[in-house]
Amino acid sequence: MKEYIEANKHSWATIAKEHYETFKTILLANESTLSQTQIQELGNIEDKTLIHLQCNTGADTISLARMGARVTGVDLVPENIHYAKKLAADFGINDARFIESNVLEIMEKHDEKYDIVYTTEGVLCWLPDLYLWAHNVRHLLADDGFLYVLDGHPFFMVWDEDKLPDLVVRYPYFHKTADRDEWIGGYACEPKKAVNYAWMYTIGEIVNALSQAGMHIEWFHEFDWLYYRVSAEKQNKDENGNWAFPEHKERLPFTFSLKATIR
Ligand SMILES: C[S@@+](CC[C@H](N)C(=O)[O-])C[C@H]1O[C@@H](n2cnc3c(N)ncnc32)[C@H](O)[C@@H]1O
Secondary structure, three states: HHHHHHHHHHHHHOHHHHHHHHHHHHHHHHHOOOOOHHHHHOOOOOOOOOEEEEEOHHHHHHHHHHHOOOOEEEOOOOOHHHHHHHHHHOOOOOOEEEOOHHHHHHHHHHOEEEEEEEEOOOOOHHHHOHHHHHHHHHHHEEEEEEEEEEEOOOOOOHOOOOOOOOEEEEEEEEEEEEEEEEEEOOOOOOOOEEEEEEOOOHHHHHHHHHHHHEEEEEEEEEOOOOOOOOOOOEEOOOOOOOOOOOHHHOOOOOOOEEEEEEO
């Protein structure tokens, strides 16, 4: 498993600088990189301590700080941490902290507790062990804290994304081995050639992992839109900043979100 994580670390490092530049431009023009959906679901986070897992180059972390949270970002990749610190400094967010760590190992080195554990948009698929992830999340949470996740719906993950909106199953829902890809990125810069590995999870596995770690799922939402653009011609952007395929609206799930607390 270690070599898969090392490959992913290397892949994400190759696009760190371009992500920093893209997100800096976006944050200069916009108050937030979070969608209205996320902002509404999170509620008031003012003065809350928040740890952002898989923070990339920190754009969402800065948006959360702008909403009043006291933020700490975590990412596997030293280059992402470097650019996240730089981005925070660019926008005068001087009390943001960033930690370089595999999220599956954070409980071994970080003992602080948080009101909110936040992780969104392209996260669970990078983790080879969801049960270990849930235990790390539980470790980070204050007794009355909550976890917020928004990510690709497990049922969306089965489709061949090059063929959407045509529905061609490329990855079986119950697929258990790592999927090897030769390209990384694409949502905030041009894709780069760099071998990386990702994993599929079912809804049951997400629910069971959290339950086994002692968490209670308060709600689990399913949405008929994606949080990113696969194809400008084939998706419409709605008033909340989310991207839907018109032919699949109200028919198929593409994104889920959940809120979980300690049981
Ligand atoms: C798709 S990005 C997250 C998207 C993020 N919302 C954004 O704004 O760009 C996935 C992130 O997960 C990080 N990552 C992948 N595996 C990880 C791991 N095991 N531990 C910590 N971070 C990891 C990558 O470095 C990358 O920054």
